[in-house]
Amino acid sequence: MRRGVRSRETWRSLRIAAWLGWQVESNWADPFVFAIYSVIKPIAGALILVFMYVVVARGGLENPLFPAIFVGNAFFIYVPTVLSGISWSIIDDREHYGMLKYMYVAPLDIFAYLAGRGIAKAVIATIALVITLLLGVFALGVPIEFASIDWPLFIGVSLFGAAILTFLGILLGGITLITARHSYYVGEAVAGALYLFCGVVFPIDVLPAWLRWIGQAIPLTYWLEALRRAMIGVGASRTLDGLSDAGLLAIVAGSSFGVAGLAYVCYRLAERRALGRGLIDMQTMY
Amino acid sequence: MTRSTWTIFWRTVIGRAYPRIIGLQREKSWLFFDVFLPLLSVAAYVYIYRAIEAPPEFLGFVVLGGAMTAYWLNIMWNMASQFYWEKETGNLELYIIAPTSRMAILLGMAIGGIVATTVRALAVIAIGTLVFRVPMTVTSVPIFIAVFVSTMIALYGLGMLLSSLFLLFGREAWHMSELLREPVFLVSGFYFPVKALGFAVAAAASIVPITVGLDAMRQLLFPAMMSDLRFLPPEAELAILAGSAVLFLTLAQRSLAFLEQLARREGRLTLRGQ
Numbered sequence: 001m002r003r004g005v006r007s008r009e010t011w012r013s014l015r016i017a018a019w020l021g022w023q024v025e026s027n028w029a030d031p032f033v034f035a036i037y038s039v040i041k042p043i044a045g046a047l048i049l050v051f052m053y054v055v056v057a058r059g060g061l062e063n064p065l066f067p068a069i070f071v072g073n074a075f076f077i078y079v080p081t082v083l084s085g086i087s088w089s090i091i092d093d094r095e096h097y098g099m100l101k102y103m104y105v106a107p108l109d110i111f112a113y114l115a116g117r118g119i120a121k122a123v124i125a126t127i128a129l130v131i132t133l134l135l136g137v138f139a140l141g142v143p144i145e146f147a148s149i150d151w152p153l154f155i156g157v158s159l160f161g162a163a164i165l166t167f168l169g170i171l172l173g174g175i176t177l178i179t180a181r182h183s184y185y186v187g188e189a190v191a192g193a194l195y196l197f198c199g200v201v202f203p204i205d206v207l208p209a210w211l212r213w214i215g216q217a218i219p220l221t222y223w224l225e226a227l228r229r230a231m232i233g234v235g236a237s238r239t240l241d242g243l244s245d246a247g248l249l250a251i252v253a254g255s256s257f258g259v260a261g262l263a264y265v266c267y268r269l270a271e272r273r274a275l276g277r278g279l280i281d282m283q284t285m286y
Numbered sequence: 287m288t289r290s291t292w293t294i295f296w297r298t299v300i301g302r303a304y305p306r307i308i309g310l311q312r313e314k315s316w317l318f319f320d321v322f323l324p325l326l327s328v329a330a331y332v333y334i335y336r337a338i339e340a341p342p343e344f345l346g347f348v349v350l351g352g353a354m355t356a357y358w359l360n361i362m363w364n365m366a367s368q369f370y371w372e373k374e375t376g377n378l379e380l381y382i383i384a385p386t387s388r389m390a391i392l393l394g395m396a397i398g399g400i401v402a403t404t405v406r407a408l409a410v411i412a413i414g415t416l417v418f419r420v421p422m423t424v425t426s427v428p429i430f431i432a433v434f435v436s437t438m439i440a441l442y443g444l445g446m447l448l449s450s451l452f453l454l455f456g457r458e459a460w461h462m463s464e465l466l467r468e469p470v471f472l473v474s475g476f477y478f479p480v481k482a483l484g485f486a487v488a489a490a491a492s493i494v495p496i497t498v499g500l501d502a503m504r505q506l507l508f509p510a511m512m513s514d515l516r517f518l519p520p521e522a523e524l525a526i527l528a529g530s531a532v533l534f535l536t537l538a539q540r541s542l543a544f545l546e547q548l549a550r551r552e553g554r555l556t557l558r559g560q
Contacts, residue, residue: 028457037465044468048477049334055482055515057338065337096374185319192326201330202337 006109013108017116021089025120035127042077042128043135049073049201050140067142068236069201072224074132076200078125078165079220084187085121086114086169090176094282101281111267114173118166144231154230156249161223163256167263174263174270178277180284194220203237212239219255222248298390299397306364306398311405320356321409328352328414331477343511344478346422347504349414351476353407354496357441358470360403362463365445366452368395370459379556388542392449396442422507429520430506436527437499443534444495450542453549470494479504479515488517495530498523 026034049069050061057063094100103113136142172186179186194200197215199207204215215221216239225235226248235241240248274280311317331348372378381391415422424430452459473491474480480488480501491497502523505512517523549555 028461037461040465041468044472048468048472051472051478051482052331052334053338055478056335056340056344063338069334185323189319189323189326192323196326196330196333202333206333206337 009107010109010112013110013112014116014119016108017113018119019116021085021117021120022123024092025124038124039128039131042074042132045077046070046073046132046135061140065203065236066140067136067144067232068203068228068234070136070140070142071133071144071228071231072200072236074129074136075224075227076195076198077128077132078122078161079194080187080191081121081125081128082118082165083169083172083191086118086166087172087176087187089114089117090173094280095284098281098283104275104280110271111170111264114170115166118169122162122165142232148233150230150233150245153226153245153249157223157226157230157252160249160252160256161220161227164219164223164252164259167256167259171259171263171266174267177267177270177274178279180282194218197221198224199237200224203239205238219252219259222251222255226252294386295390298384298386299394302391302394303398303401304394306395307401311402317406320406321413324352324355324406324410325413327355328410329417332414332418341511342419342421343508345418346415346420346508347479348477349411349418349420350503350507351471351500352414353410354500355471355476356403356407356410357438358474358476358494358496359467360399361441361445361448362466364399365392365395365442366448367459367463369449369453370455373555382546382555388546389446389539392446392538392542395449396446399445400438400442425506425509429524430503433499433502433506433520433524433527436524436531437495437503440495440527440530440534441499443531443538446538447534447541450538450545453542453545454552454554456554470496473497475500479512479517481515481517485517492526493530495527495534498526502527 028034029037053063053066054060057066090100093103103110133142133144137144168190169187172190176186197207197211198204198218198221199215204212204221207215222240222243225237225240225243226245228235229245229248243251328348331352332345335344335348369378372381381388414420452462455462471477473483473487474494474497475483475488475491476496480491480497483491488497488501498518501512501517502520505516505520518526546555
């Protein structure tokens with residue numbers, strides 16, 4: 001296929017999937033109800049942290065750890081939303097709407113399609129993130145100042161982080177393609193494990209050594225640490241203190257290429273298996 | 287009720303409870319995930335408390351709260367949303383035309399849910415207690431059992447009520463179950479004593495039976511630490527739970543009859559892919 005035709009197909013798949021994803025996510029309710037729905041969950045998650053600090057921590061919200069933890073928790077909103085969103089779209093299209101088989105006979109780029117479904121979820125997560133950060137700044141005294149944000153670091157790490165999340169989502173989508181009964185758990189289990197190992201709501205220094213090593217092997221640990229440094233000027237972990245901002249960015253950037261390659265290979269293998277075993281139009285009723 | 291009506295009622299209860307008690311245990315990987323997923327949250331919250339040097343009793347609050355999340359998730363996904371799933375898979379119309387009581391179906395779902403979820407909750411408590419070395423001693427076993435049983439009856443009564451309300455929902459059922467997760471974990475004090483939210487919020491949150499049930503169980507397990515952090519005395523909370531159980535079961539029966547008629551009139555009982 002000519003390169004121009006292929007890139008038009010990729011762009012069209014991405015655009016249409018993002019639009020479709022947005023419709024699926026949002027058109028079950030009127031915009032006001034949907035807006036409330038989108039922000040209540042993450043705000044409640046953040047407030048659980050707040051009250052844990054209020055009840056126990058010395059100094060309550062003045063505890064020096066709190067801002068870094070709050071920011072990490074806020075940005076983590078993207079992780080379950082995008083990971084589960086992309087992998088779930090496989091189940092949704094295959095089992096609920098019976099459309100996955102048509103995707104495979106239509107002229108579309110499946111990677112762009114899945115990424116597009118992820119974009120729709122990321123938009124919702126961005127709304128929730130902004131509201132959560134505003135709550136943090138104006139109600140809880142989290143010291144984020146627009147002028148002092150390290151924008152180059154923030155933009156760089158956000159772009160590569162988005163790529164990591166998208167490709168992780170595609171990788172999970174591949175697993176979902178060849179899974180029947182456990183599909184519901186895939187995104188949630190991975191996001192739950194990342195919540196623990198990446199030190200989202202505590203510094204990874206408090207983990208036992210063997211769990212800390214797992215955390216240090218996951219790119220999202222560095223992504224969150226870099227975002228903390230970009231937003232509030234300090235990270236949460238002493239273990240990662242030795243890394244410069246440029247070092248963190250380099251790790252996140254390098255990892256994004258590694259995750260992309262891994263996701264591509266895993267998805268293609270899963271896809272071949274699914275096509276060979278007739279799983280593309282599987283109806284498991286689970 | 288005649289004798290045959292009772293027989294059908296209890297056969298329905300057993301028949302609907304069976305797949306939850308026996309069927310779910312057959313899928314061992316589900317059992318693993320049902321224990322593993324709450325444990326991940328429990329571990330994360332335990333490490334928060336460790337990072338801020340909380341007393342060890344707080345780790346116990348988290349382990350107990352984490353175990354109770356299994357019940358709340360079971361209520362939302364396997365009670366409240368159940369009729370929505372049945373509608374999507376075409377079973378709901380079979381339920382409706384079957385010569386049995388819908389309350390018997392709900393009761394069977396509830397009993398099956400309690401048994402299956404208790405296995406998971408006990409596993410979370412056992413693993414959490416062992417791994418994080420949480421000191422737990424029940425100060426009054428009879429009151430603890432009474433609180434737990436009342437919490438379950440009230441909670442599953444609420445589940446039966448929600449199930450009838452969700453009968454009218456399409457995709458909203460899915461989103462509503464998603465929505466009522468973290469906010470309920472917050473206002474019911476799953477990971478911290480609910481008193482921290484203030485009396486008014488805690489009182490309002492008591493509509494979810496886990497709020498008072500969890501507070502009472504924490505008082506009975508960690509009396510010294512909870513002496514300053516309790517919402518109400520355990521005896522008062524037990525009375526609230528008993529009242530809630532009666533209220534929710536009564537409301538569930540009435541709302542099921544009403545909403546079933548409404549759903550029939552509006553043609554929603556067989557509407558799929560909505």
